[in-house]
Amino acid sequence: MRRLRSWKLLLPLAALVAVGSVSVSGSLAASSQASEVRVAIMTDCKGAFAFGYELDIGGAQAAFAQYAGGKPKNRKKPSAGMTGIRVGNTPVNIVGYGCGDDTAPTAIKETRRLMEQLRADVMVGPLSGDEAVAVANYAKGKPTKTFIIGTAGSQDPTMQIAPKNMFRYHGDGAQWNAGLGEIVYKRLGWRRAAIIMDDYSFGWTSGAGIIADFCAIGGQITKRVFPPLNTTDYAPYIRQLPRPGTVDGYFWVVGGTGTGASLKAFEQAYGRLDPKQHAGNLFFAFLGADKEVAPKVVGAYVGGFGTAPGLKTKQARAYEAVIKKWYPDLPAADGFVHNYYNAAWALVLGLQKSGGRVGAALQAAMPRALKGGYEVSDNGQIRLDSRRQAIQDQYPLQIVKQGNSIVTQVVGYVPNVDQSFGGLFKPSSPPPGRAQPKCVKKKLPWQGKIKVVRNGVITNQTIR
């Protein structure tokens, strides 16, 4: 018995000593190699977007490999790490990968760990909308650190909050949907529509793009319905939508597992789905929706993700070859891969110009234009506006049947989509929300200029 009791004491004490010895070394040590640049990649390894973990890290590291001499440790598993990154004479060290769960509290916890404990100078990330809002607020208090958003789609980080040390080289959720409203207005003859959208920052931003685009050309949004995120029973919200026949169509901005569940609730209420009456944001053909949702709405139009799968341009092929070279299993046309790739590439260019210096020098040196994989306008360059937000070409999609499989194909090319939608969204105007934006007819910069894309080729024909 006495021996047993001593074990009962020794076991937890040993565990405490083990953890304590690790932490004490971390609490007092403060040495750093001033000559190296410390980079953190923040993404999600838990929650709805956990599947993006390797895609994001792979996208970023492909750029480091291509432009800064990085060597992947494992081409099948990007998170295994990378060695040998060097910009000029300055070594670049990836100090850690952040593991978010698409919520703001975890994003901040991880960001603090990366930027303060691991002492990163630059963060590439985060992944999702609320995370970016939280990180943008955090960035305000850390002016010497540089943040390059990975692939988050909320508007606030670069519109209302817009810290000077934050950059985004891809569109926000509203920009991704540019052109969708005009396409359904012209091709399907929609004039009156309802919209159902997730009740949080990305849902509002994504829906704002659809509403702005559709109303700008003359459409009317007669009803907006807001199911809370993580709703499981969508029936009450479907019943709030106008009945079929009283509107021409429905826009869906319901993400995660909600996409399939909400469409199913619609089917149960009103019968089989008519693809000509439904259009959605990227969640219609994304996040597993390609298998569950897309087959039910073959022919429906879908908002883009800043990428153009199958686009036949030299620049797109070159970009896809880079991804295949370093991480052959990664889907180059996936928005996660593409956006993180651009973010890391921009960092390399910034470090080249700043001579390896970080802080204000790097922020001043960050590129204001970047040759994005699927960019066509402006000699194939994504440009940044005055709030360091990308002005980017967008590509609306359509769900089509190809042989036995259901795929999405690019149907339109929307040039130079800016975050303000031609002045509709401003830092001083209310951000996207339940009642924002208002439905107003307006001349958008790309209105009437959306080109038809056929078999991956941008034609001279405009959408009619």
Place this chain on the structure above:
Amino acid sequence: MSSLALDPKVAVERVVGVGVLVLLAAGPAVFNDYWISTILTQTLFFGIAASSLVFLYAYGGMISLAQTALMGISAYLLGNMVTQRVPGGETKGLTLGWDPTLALVLAIVITTLIGLVFGAVASRSLGIYFLMLTLTYAVIANYFFGQVTQFGGFSPIAGINQYTPGFVGDLIDHPDKLYYIALGTALCVYVVTRYLARTPFGLSLQGIRDDPVRMTSLGYTVPLHRTLAFGYAAFVASLAGILLVWWDGQIAPGNIGIGATIELLVMCVIGGLARIEGAWLGAFAFIVINNYVRDVELPVVGGSFNTIIGLIFLVIVLVSPDGLMGIWDRLWGAIRRGGGGGRPEPAAVGASTAREAGSS
């Protein structure tokens, strides 16, 4: 004379306590910035929240799962009241833009009143029923703030720490200031809670913990005592909530979800539910483990933080139900026995320690 002599164990604890306090007071000179701004500041305010739970258990025999929710309620109240809808300002919640001092007082007062209401409803329940009722409060708070977008919604209310009372000043650029505020608050909470335990109210609360039927027959109003205890715990939790948003700058439903509720309970169990000091010890152990084993992958079973903290939790529950403070109690007992003439080991450490905590 011998009754006035200080128990050697208490003497050792006081020496250690003063030593820890001196170390913490000299914190910024000893620890690096990350430890001050993240590890220790978090330890202090999560310790305050955990101490509200430990107080209810150690002195009132009530395990509450509502403390994280109460912490979140004060944080949400403050966030809704102080943030402003201006360019570059907050875009979620009510954005009332009220005076930060007024908002601070209101957030604490309203949370305490809500705690009193929660306590009044739960005061006639015990054991698993009390636990379930307080879990219900936690779930209600989480869903309320997550789904009523007027008060916040799924997205966080951010930028709250830009609006602090004048006497608090800028906490964003001066994390040391927040550290000292948290340290002072934690010290006050510790002293007041220890004092409260020795007042007639505290003693009768401990009597209710040990035998509510007898206390009722002696003329004590058991539900009222429990309600007031819950109100005090809500007040303490509200202070933790204020410190949380001053530190984090934002509040989101994730801060008060079931995961966060369980984390607070785990801190208390690791530290020891029977003694108030266990709250800070548990918070410290939890936060250090959380920060330093993130990249560790266990062989064979895989997993990282959650697996490791789960295993530690399991070991602690099996080996020392009174947590790290219980290990200390056992260690002291072993030393005394080894030296000869020590007191016999208590038969039930948990119960005896809880009683000791009340009377020491």
